[in-house]
Amino acid sequence: xxxxxxxxxxxxxxxxxxxxxxxxxxxxxxxxxxxxxxxxxxxxxxxxxxxxxxxxxxxxxxxxxxxxxxxxxxxxxxxxxxxxxxxxxxxxxxxxxxxxxxx
Numbered sequence: 285x286x287x288x289x290x291x292x293x294x295x296x297x298x299x300x301x302x303x304x305x306x307x308x309x310x311x312x313x314x315x316x317x318x319x320x321x322x323x324x325x326x327x328x329x330x331x332x333x334x335x336x337x338x339x340x341x342x343x344x345x346x347x348x349x350x351x352x353x354x355x356x357x358x359x360x361x362x363x364x365x366x367x368x369x370x371x372x373x374x375x376x377x378x379x380x381x382x383x384x385x386x387x
Contacts, residue, residue, distance in 0.1 A: 307380060308322070310376055310380055311380045314372045314376060314380065320334075322387065328360060328363065334348070335385050345385060348381045349374075352368050352372070353369040
């Protein structure tokens with residue numbers, strides 16, 4: 285029984301890690317990592333800093349999806365973030381934002 289539970293936990297962990305890697309690859313493919321690092325500021329804030337800023341904010345995911353789609357400026361400094369719609373699909377933006385918030 286312990287072996288079975290360990291196997292289930294391991295498989296679940298691998299699935300979560302695999303999805304996180306897929307979402308990071310999606311962020312790379314979509315051009316996000318040209319301006320953002322996962323754990324360091326590039327032109328825009330680090331994804332981990334974004335996740336920390338919005339942790340506990342139940343409306344954060346929706347706000348961030350809109351921000352990624354439409355672009356914006358002023359929240360993290362004077363450099364504006366360009367709009368990412370229509371070149372990045374809405375579903376991809378949602379997946380990337382969920383991944384960022386999981387960091």
